Amino acid sequence: MYKVQVASHLKFTDEQKEELEAVSDQLSFVYHKDTDADIILGNVRPESLKEYKNLKWIQTAAAGIDNLIRKGILPDGVILTNAADVHSREVAEHTFAMILSMAKKLYLYRDDQHKHLWADEGMVKQYDEMKVCIVGLGDIGNTLAKLCKALGMYVIGVKRRMIDKPDHVDELYTSEDLDKAISDVDVVVTVMPGNKENENLFTLETFRKMRKDTIMINVGRGNLYTEETLKEVLDNKIIAAVSSDVYLKEPLDPNNELWDKPNLVLTPHVAGGYHLYSAIEKFLDLCKENLRRYLNGEELINIVTIREE
Amino acid sequence: MYKVQVASHLKFTDEQKEELEAVSDQLSFVYHKDTDADIILGNVRPESLKEYKNLKWIQTAAAGIDNLIRKGILPDGVILTNAADVHSREVAEHTFAMILSMAKKLYLYRDDQHKHLWADEGMVKQYDEMKVCIVGLGDIGNTLAKLCKALGMYVIGVKRRMIDKPDHVDELYTSEDLDKAISDVDVVVTVMPGNKENENLFTLETFRKMRKDTIMINVGRGNLYTEETLKEVLDNKIIAAVSSDVYLKEPLDPNNELWDKPNLVLTPHVAGGYHLYSAIEKFLDLCKENLRRYLNGEELINIVTIREE
Numbered sequence: 001m002y003k004v005q006v007a008s009h010l011k012f013t014d015e016q017k018e019e020l021e022a023v024s025d026q027l028s029f030v031y032h033k034d035t036d037a038d039i040i041l042g043n044v045r046p047e048s049l050k051e052y053k054n055l056k057w058i059q060t061a062a063a064g065i066d067n068l069i070r071k072g073i074l075p076d077g078v079i080l081t082n083a084a085d086v087h088s089r090e091v092a093e094h095t096f097a098m099i100l101s102m103a104k105k106l107y108l109y110r111d112d113q114h115k116h117l118w119a120d121e122g123m124v125k126q127y128d129e130m131k132v133c134i135v136g137l138g139d140i141g142n143t144l145a146k147l148c149k150a151l152g153m154y155v156i157g158v159k160r161r162m163i164d165k166p167d168h169v170d171e172l173y174t175s176e177d178l179d180k181a182i183s184d185v186d187v188v189v190t191v192m193p194g195n196k197e198n199e200n201l202f203t204l205e206t207f208r209k210m211r212k213d214t215i216m217i218n219v220g221r222g223n224l225y226t227e228e229t230l231k232e233v234l235d236n237k238i239i240a241a242v243s244s245d246v247y248l249k250e251p252l253d254p255n256n257e258l259w260d261k262p263n264l265v266l267t268p269h270v271a272g273g274y275h276l277y278s279a280i281e282k283f284l285d286l287c288k289e290n291l292r293r294y295l296n297g298e299e300l301i302n303i304v305t306i307r308e309e
Numbered sequence: 310m311y312k313v314q315v316a317s318h319l320k321f322t323d324e325q326k327e328e329l330e331a332v333s334d335q336l337s338f339v340y341h342k343d344t345d346a347d348i349i350l351g352n353v354r355p356e357s358l359k360e361y362k363n364l365k366w367i368q369t370a371a372a373g374i375d376n377l378i379r380k381g382i383l384p385d386g387v388i389l390t391n392a393a394d395v396h397s398r399e400v401a402e403h404t405f406a407m408i409l410s411m412a413k414k415l416y417l418y419r420d421d422q423h424k425h426l427w428a429d430e431g432m433v434k435q436y437d438e439m440k441v442c443i444v445g446l447g448d449i450g451n452t453l454a455k456l457c458k459a460l461g462m463y464v465i466g467v468k469r470r471m472i473d474k475p476d477h478v479d480e481l482y483t484s485e486d487l488d489k490a491i492s493d494v495d496v497v498v499t500v501m502p503g504n505k506e507n508e509n510l511f512t513l514e515t516f517r518k519m520r521k522d523t524i525m526i527n528v529g530r531g532n533l534y535t536e537e538t539l540k541e542v543l544d545n546k547i548i549a550a551v552s553s554d555v556y557l558k559e560p561l562d563p564n565n566e567l568w569d570k571p572n573l574v575l576t577p578h579v580a581g582g583y584h585l586y587s588a589i590e591k592f593l594d595l596c597k598e599n600l601r602r603y604l605n606g607e608e609l610i611n612i613v614t615i616r617e618e
Contacts, residue, residue, distance in 0.1 A: 101407075106415070109576045112577070124584045126399075
């Protein structure tokens with residue numbers, strides 16, 4: 001018998017819990033913290049891991065799990081699987097809505113509304129004339145690229161290593177040519193993981209490579225640039241605007257001056273996070289399949305390897 | 310020789326003015342008000358029309374020209390042509406950005422940002438599960454329908470008279486079945502002209518026919534409902550939210566309480582209005598072609614007939 005702790009933050013309905021429990025009668029499920037658990041489904045705080053004496057496997061609900069893959073956090077022998085791809089659609093759709101709404105200056109009109117200001121904010125961009133550079137061409141990036149292509153946008157992809165160019169991408173670059181890839185586009189989207197390699201990858205010099213009318217949307221991780229860099233970009237209008245869903249320290253401090261930057265469009269890490277019912281459904285399917293595999297001694301899906309840095 | 314007054318609000322570049330002037334040397338152009346003009350390109354205030362002694366033809370820059378087609382405004386014998394279709398792309402694209410940004414609650418996150426509030430606004434809608442009802446299936450409506458279909462949305466069209474269903478529409482109704490058409494959709498878009506027939510067409514009862522989670526976007530005219538109806542809909546949350554680009558009296562009075570309604574997303578009549586370069590280009594082409602036809606005695610494009618009401 002294995003005890004499975006299902007994290008309370010998961011938004012499973014009663015029907016979905018029944019589906020989960022039907023996987024096998026070798027599994028007993030609890031829906032609260034239980035340090036006797038063999039398996040954890042859902043996110044867990046790294047500092048509480050040492051309390052779990054029987055832990056064998058963690059299936060996280062997130063794709064980016066920077067806090068668990070730092071050396072020394074995961075107890076020896078514990079398997080870690082993540083929820084890669086589960087969030088692709090919701091993050092891509094959020095980003096796409098942000099691209100369109102910023103291209104049409106809707107955030108500026110919302111600000112004007114608060115000021116009771118009936119003002120024309122000027123020319124806007126036409127979808128089929130827009131160029132979008134997507135830095136990080138994984139599952140989210142590819143889903144986003146297809147949305148952009150559906151409206152006739154020109155899509156440039158940037159990937160760590162060269163691959164065959166997919167049909168929904170017009171030009172493909174490797175990270176080495178990042179500066180070139182972002183130099184002449186309407187929108188730069190960054191959707192890379194928060195690993196060491198990407199830490200502070202976007203310096204002030206990187207932003208200066210973009211056109212002044214470029215909009216940047218970061219739905220990857222907050223360590224892509226320093227807060228100082230971001231503030232300088234915004235204050236000096238080095239590009240037209242930034243939308244960021246991710247921050248170095250979340251939640252962002254209420255006193256942080258970033259909140260009041262008019263050319264920063266802030267969302268509170270909600271691009272993913274199970275805001276689509278289909279994402280919850282997809283995670284449920286992953287849990288069911290991985291539980292089945294675990295009991296049968298098969299290799300799990302989405303195993304995360306802890307890299308020595 | 311005909312004198313052509315080109316309204317100063319038109320955003321023609323010097324190159325575009327040259328193109329216009331090259332149509333014929335029988336035309337002399339002025340770029341300011343000139344009551345000797347035979348032809349006016351661009352919008353004109355109805356009350357100043359009587360000052361023009363030689364006026365033969367007005368080519369307006371707008372599609373909706375409610376103020377000119379009221380009986381008794383247009384001097385006898387003056388031809389009126391409008392800019393129908395010129396604005397279709399910009400209005401459709403603005404509306405589409407609004408659909409996506411409201412489906413993803415981006416306006417709520419913008420409001421939260423102003424309050425320094427890191428808050429989760431809950432579930433959002435998935436594009437390919439959305440149903441959109443477009444009331445008014447002219448050029449704008451059809452352009453919008455194609456954008457919606459490109460993301461896999463289900464599109465219901467409402468047209469005054471029955472036509473063959475276009476491929477980019479899944480269901481087609483006539484105005485008589487309006488209540489049915491809007492009864493089970495995520496988004497209702499209204500894009501009808503501001504004529505008597507549509508005046509106060511949307512009563513409180515009409516809004517009550519919609520689902521409580523429906524979003525309505527009005528890019529037609531402000532006389533579609535009374536201001537009292539709109540306020541009741543918003544205050545009683547009869548539907549989830551309204552976005553309106555048009556108002557009965559524009560600009561909206563800074564003291565109007567509509568500005569502060571959190572579930573009203575207000576834009577200041579900017580969905581059209583030459584915010585895309587391609588719209589300016591399209592209007593230039595229309596002017597050139599109509600000037601050529603006028604000089605050759607051919608029938609003009611987009612003639613507006615004043616209906617006796």
